[in-house]
Amino acid sequence: MPDGTLFLKSGYDKSRLNGSDLDTLEQFIMETKRAEVTHWLSMLPAGLFFLWNPPWAGWVMVAYAVLFNLPFILSQRYNRPRLERICQRKKARLQLKKERRPV
Numbered sequence: 001m002p003d004g005t006l007f008l009k010s011g012y013d014k015s016r017l018n019g020s021d022l023d024t025l026e027q028f029i030m031e032t033k034r035a036e037v038t039h040w041l042s043m044l045p046a047g048l049f050f051l052w053n054p055p056w057a058g059w060v061m062v063a064y065a066v067l068f069n070l071p072f073i074l075s076q077r078y079n080r081p082r083l084e085r086i087c088q089r090k091k092a093r094l095q096l097k098k099e100r101r102p103v
Contacts, residue, residue, distance in 0.1 A: 022090050025083055025086060025090070026087060029080055032080045033080070036072075036077065039069040039070075039073050040069075046061065046065045046066075049061040
């Protein structure tokens with residue numbers, strides 16, 4: 001899926017996972033949350049389209065807003081729990097390693 005970093009070079013590139021360490025995974029999870037909120041917020045003003053457009057145009061613009069934001073929201077919702085499970089497993093392994101270390 002296209003990512004906003006194509007246009008905003010300073011953003012966090014979510015097109016691929018840039019590592020498998022815990023910090024990278026947690027940062028990626030945070031970015032999926034931010035991305036989802038951003039896409040929800042970009043649809044909020046859709047109701048305003050009816051103020052200055054004929055009803056048919058307002059509905060076209062609402063449909064456009066939903067069609068072009070919903071896939072990204074679903075993608076974030078699908079990927080985030082998977083990443084969170086991976087993080088939980090990594091944390092459990094790290095904890096187990098700490099407990100097994102001789103004192």
